[in-house]
Amino acid sequence: MAPKTYDLYQRTIGLPFGKKIFSVMYAQFAPYFWTVRPQVREMRPNYAELSIKKRRAVHNHIGTLHAIAVLNGLEAVMGLVAEASCPPDKRWIPRGLSVKYLAKSTTDLLCVAETDPSDWEGVGDIDVRVKAIRTDGVVVVEGVIPIYVSAKPTKGA
Template sequence: MPSTFDLYKKFAALPQGKRLFSIAYGQKAPYFSSIHLEVQEMKPHLGQVKIPKRRSVKNHIGTIHAIAACNGLEAAMGLLAEATCPPDMRWLPKGMEVSYLAKSTTALTCTAESTETDWANGPDVPIKVKAVTTDGTVTVEGTIHLWVTPKR
């Protein structure tokens, strides 16, 4: 069975491929579809999704809800982990620490980043995450901790 990263590379090469991959990714983990994410980038040590500002992700003050932003951060982290984790290993999220820094008044770009050193120092692998508005304001940032262990 092809890996998620292999599927991304195949889809991304097609017209509308990233849009189609985004839909498929949202169906793989159905809670991701609730934020209507758009996959922007997937490669080793980088995952990036966009959350459009829609009614379904807004809170009572009309901004993107903090938990919707966290959902986007976890989706970005999942892309990174799928593209980075060695094939003989598996990953599981074990915790998330985030700070809410500003109101999310526009669509958000959620980015997850890591380094080779982060992965070499496992099994606890910290993934840096942040959500940024269209004007460049960082609204949420933090770390998602992965537990990376050999497959059985």
């Protein structure tokens, strides 16, 4: 994703249907995100949230949201918080995923990602805290997505 993702978000949210427009554009940068049709609700440094709909295309064999679809939503929201938080002289890349499945995903979900401002001060590993919440407030998945933050290479190096 381009380093100006947060700037693009800030420019589009004031437009009519701005969050919908940004959500479609964001999902196109990483096309696999489009499978869950993420709807970005909020993006700011150290916090982001998006929603994913419970629809047949992402159901599993028991009619709930497939676990991998939920993880796709969590990875998408992690990317939002990383793009809004990572200093311009640094870059980030995911290094894994560690989650617990706590309940069935029987409704639309709110996916949330959070970090602390101090996480972005140096280089190295950051654990982005993520969770998926049903419409009744029950957390269905929670965990961390570790990302590695490093200095951007200098041009010509």
